[in-house]
Amino acid sequence: MPSLSEETNGRIERLMPGSTIGIIGGGQLGRMMALSARYMGFRVGVLDPTPDCPTAQVADFQIVAEYDDKTAIHDLAVKSDVLTYEFENVDADAIDEVRGLAAVPQGTDLLRVTQDRVNEKQFINDHGTATAPWRAVNNFDELDAALDEIHYPAVLKTRSGGYDGHGQTVLRSDADLEQVRARGDRGGGFPPSILEGFVDFAFEASILVSGNGTDFVTFPIVRNEHRNNILHMTIAPATVSETVARKAHELALRLAKGFELAGTLAIELFVTKDDDVIVNELAPRPHNSGHYTIEACSFDQFDAHVRGIAGWPLEQPKLLSPAVMVNVLGQHVEPTRVLIADHPEWNVHDYGKAEVRHDRKMGHITVLTDDTAKTVADLEATGCWDDLQPQSAKA
Incomplete structure (x- = not known):
């Protein structure tokens, strides 16, 4: 096992290339997390009940088991130097039980808070941030x-x-x-x-914040559009006032410091008509609305997550280009594939899922652009997403 510097409070001072990161959950977020880790020289293992899941396709090994299988989590910990997770429905007690076997830089406090909506709202409010x-x-x-x-x-x-x-x-x-x-x-x-x-909001937004336990950086605030309760499109950056951008940045840093965040945290927001910012939900991991960062930022949300849990330093990411990200659900796979040859500007991401299902997230497309409004219109004009109806305001 590669040598690690001293572990403190579940975190390591620095994880060296050649070490192994174990990911609980093998979907698309784990896949993109693993790809970033591989670029940095880390080995990757994954625990997921589906053989050859999206993450396993780019990992060094897979343990095929349910997410709450304590024996399997123990086995993953034995083979890993650091454990992380790609979604929040993970057994926090099982992770606590293996802390002596592998470092858990994110801890389980963040996990427990975000697994319970009441605890989540209370934590947000206790850190001086408004919710509904x-x-x-x-x-x-x-x-x-x-x-x-x-x-x-x-x-x-x-x-x-x-x-x-x-x-x-x-x-x-x-x-x-x-x-x-x-x-x-x-x-x-x-x-x-x-x-x-309900919140009388102008639009939905989100902001990503990443940390290594002591230092924290934020990505730009972005605008999100949901359809059928599923994120449809993200526009980066959101067109907001300096006041809104500052409020989003400050609340993200407050929450990150409150959690002593290691890795990436996504914060879903409502931007109100009077330029206030209200937190809707937290996701203790990289997020669908941050996929644009892969092409559009100096380093992306997955790079920041891996660097954070590895104890590496973090630089404030730069937005290199405005961008539009659109999800490809099951019913959109064939229509978008037909058009790939006609759209060299599309950065196409396929998640490698074996079963195509209606409304299942199968991939996404990101377009770098100098005119996000035109790009949104161009994407919609393809007809690929005609089945999705605009969503009305919600809480």
Whole structure:
């Protein structure tokens, strides 16, 4: 095993090339993380239940097992110098149990906070940052009381789990509330949840922040468009005032310092019509809205993540070119492939997933441009994404 400098609080002072990074989760984020790690000279292992998953295709080895398989996590730790993860639904207790075998630079505090929406909102608020109004609700009586304070419209979300709109119910009236009650009466129960008020926002945005535990850097604030509760397009940079850019940068650094962040953290935002910035959710990892950084920045979100968990220094990334990133879902694979020969400006990324499914993220396309509005229009004019309808405001 390559020699490491002294480990402190789960972090190493510096991980040397030739060392092994173990990734829990083998999807596209792990794949791009592994590619960055390979460029820096690291070995890569992955734990994922799907043989030949996207990350395994570019890794040195794979352990085929479920994400919560403690024996498998132990085996990955034995073969790795550092452990990281590509998504937040990871067993934090299992990671804690192997800290003596491999360094865990991200720790599990960040994981536990972001796995629970109530803890997440509380952490954000405790660090001087605004969110939508919210209340923890554990039964229908508490839901009624929360609605009396927050009022319609609101969104009811499970405290844990769920992504791309799953585990969420929009409540606009008593009729919607009665549907939730009916589900409970049919045996659906009432899982621990959070009720969030709607935010009257101008648009959705996000910002990435990366750190090595002590030093932190931010990427530009970008504008996001969701369709069918799935990120459709990211425009970098977002056209915002200096006030909004400063607020986003400052809140990102506050949260990163609060977590003593190692790696990359994505912060999903609402930008309001009066130039305020409100945090929606956190993702303790690289993020779909940061894929543009691969081509458009001096180093990308995956480079920053790997450097951060390896204890390497971080330089403030530079935006080299404005860019537009658009997701390729299952239904868009064939239409976009037909057009590849006609679009040399497309930077095409395919995630190597074996099964093509409707609404499944299969890849993305990034276009570097001097005119993001024209590029958005050009992409939409191809017709590849005609099945997706613009999404209305949400909490």
